[in-house]
Amino acid sequence: MLSKARWLIFVGAVLGLALWILVARLLTPTHLTLLTGPEGSTSHQDALRYRPLLEARGVSADVEVTDGSAENLVRLASEGGVTVTCAEVALERALERSELADQLSSLGSLYVSPIWVFVRSDLRESGFGELAGRRLVVGAAGSATRVMAELLFEVNGVDDEVATEGFDELDADAARRALATGEVDAVLAIGEPEAPAIAGMLEDPAIEAMPFRRAGTYERLSSSLVQLSVPEGAVDLRRNIPPSTLQMLGVPVQLVVPRGLHPALVDLLLDVATRMHREAALF
Secondary structure (H helix, E strand, C coil), rough: CCCCCHHHHHHHHHHHHHHHHHHHHHCCCEEEEECCCCCCCCHHHHHHHHHHHHCCCCEEEEEEECCHHHHHHHHHCCCCCCEEEECCCHHHHCCCCHHCCCCCEEEEEEEEEEEEEEEEECCCCCCHHHHHCCEEEECCCCCCHHHHHHHHHHCCCCCCCECCCCCCCHHHHHHHHHHHHHHEEEEEEEECCCCCCHHHCCCCEEEEECCCCCCCHHHHHHCCCCCEEEEECCCEEECEEECCCEEEEEEEEEEEEECCCHHHHHHHHHHHHHHHHHHCCCC
16 A cells, blocks of 8 residues: 555656646647648649648648749748748758758658659750750749759759740649640659649650750769659550650658757658658659
């Protein structure tokens, strides 16, 4: 039998623990905002898959469509709050002010997202540098596609030799139609082949994906880039998409949150990310 003093100490400890758990629960945020790219993008699809997994664990989530990763990172760094994003671009390249990067925490890389360069089938371009003088759709300001396009222009020395103005407002479907009809010569996109924006161009017979013949060199020139290879028929074996092996580039996708996000939410996000991305995929 416990003495009265020991019993009181035991009861006090139990009540203290219960109170601590109650306070911890009350202080832990139960709502997140998931910042994504445009509708139909890989990041948007990821967020739609994250939401029910978070809600099953007691955290509601809003999915907010934006222009893309670069915009999202600036918002996370400057506004903070209970927000999270999947960023397909290196933090230091998206954030011109170094102090903004200090306000962010990367929870790790999730997977590698491929960079696609789609051209009209009749152009037969075989290298990014050969796009000098062409009209390109490179995504809206604030998108990862725009940031990575600028990096590729820079390393190829064609910064001032491509026409990109006037195409910023084109959504994925409009960009595909503009490419197929000859209004533009090339479209850059970042995302998984299953994303509607990518799939539509892969399936269009008037459009083809251009290989990065010097992918290994690009990888050595920039730590933001990863060399990828897509075997013939890997996207769709029955229709043989792509029709030949593609040397490509990709960029690691990071799970990024504001520095200081509640540790319980960090643990929850890591658990959900692990569950969602643990199975092997094409990339």
